[in-house]
Amino acid sequence: MTFWQVMTIEARKRMSYRADFWLGAILGLGAQIGICIFLALAIFRESGSERIGEYTVRGMVLYYVVVQLVAKIVRSTEMEMGVSQDIYEGGLTRYLLYPTSYGLFKYAQQLGALAPSLIQVLLLGAWVPFVFAGEAEVTLASAVMCLAAIAVANVLYFLLGTVIQLVASWADNVWSLMVANRIAAALFGGFMIPLSLFPPWARAILAWTPFPYLFAFPLDALFGRLSPADWARGMGLALGWCGGVAILGKILWRRGMIQYTGVGI
């Protein structure tokens, strides 16, 4: 109940900034998608190939468009640094008094903050099935598998960001660490370039890291490149990473609370 209330309050707050919403949607996300489309077209134009890896030119453009939309949801409010700010500014004190988990409270806020992003993704993604009709076979099952993978990716990204920000209990600034996480996730998660274009040895290593489950895995699920067994195995690994990162977060939280000092609420 509290989770739902926090989420809806945050969603209403975010939707009240209408100018930001439209500028963010049309100019920001639109520009990112546009740059990626030109990138994909340039690769094919200059290589002279009709197929690179498993992609045709339309397939590659589709990948870049969809990965931008998925990333918008998975990343959510990553760079707002809410947790580290609470630690630095003493805002954490009031959460310690609330009869609820700090992590759950923050995740509810993040989900609420997703509301404008979801609408932007729906608006900008609505034309994708028409423009790329026939390029990928999306079924109801693959769509459901993709949505589940996005949900887990969102939790995993949130947990990674939270654990990094908990370092704020010891370090004077963790912004650089957050940016480093974003940079690593972009390349190794398949956001900058599809993972199938990596050499096989690199893909074998990446499969054991959390990064492919952030962007590439939901896309593979959507485009029907995963069998139910592959999907279940991938979800298991992604959830395993969530569990592992959550445990690390718990340890950092306990140690950090010994260090934490705050005045008033």
Add this chain to the structure above:
Amino acid sequence: MIRYARLYLHFLRFSFSRAMEFRFDFFFRVAMDALWYAVNFGFFWLLYRHTGLFGGWNYDQVLIFMGAVFVADAIQMTVFSNNMWALPMLINKGDLDYYLVRPVSALWFVSLREFAANSFLNLLMALSVFAWMLARYPLSLGMGGVAVYVAFLGMGVFLHYCLQMLFLIPSFWMHTSHGLRDVFWSLEAVTNRPHGIFTGWVRRLLISILPFSLVVSYPTRILFEGITFPLFLHMTGVSAATFLVMLLLWRRGLRDYASASS
């Protein structure tokens, strides 16, 4: 001029002494930038496994381009970024008053007051990578060509500053906490890609009205193709026009600025 130089030296001294209090941040910033360099080199290495050219440039040329991108970014992070970050908040909270009452140019003061000393090491690292990429280029570039390149890269960095200001100045009228900063960040990604990948009206847009491709890509083009009068005119003309537009908007913004403090 000397007064401004002396004042800037004070800014530097203050920034370095403050940065030394945050030693973790020094280390984290170096690690972050090292990762950013590695990821970008990795990205292009992967790309060139599947194509011989990208944006009309081969792998060695793109490495020089990326070295220049790192330098431009490091200068921006060291000299301007902290100031740009704070500007919308100064406007919205009325703290800009503090800058307006000083006996120096408000634009100069607002743009340069905070020198990010904790990014200075990254600037040295970026310069080293850039020099390495120039040195490993298989053909002779000539000292004159490199000197012209560096000069135009400097102009590109200044253009980047003007563009960023153009996206922040609307804070005077929008009353949001960050103006059009997110839109700028999205468009800024263009500076990290060769201009040759863009075609048609988008390319024309990116070298004229929204000249992000002139920041690093066009100077790199000058290095490989040589300086011609039309190219010189294009770079200087667009940079000067962008600066003038920024200056006009800044003055207009100051006229409409409603102070919030006493």
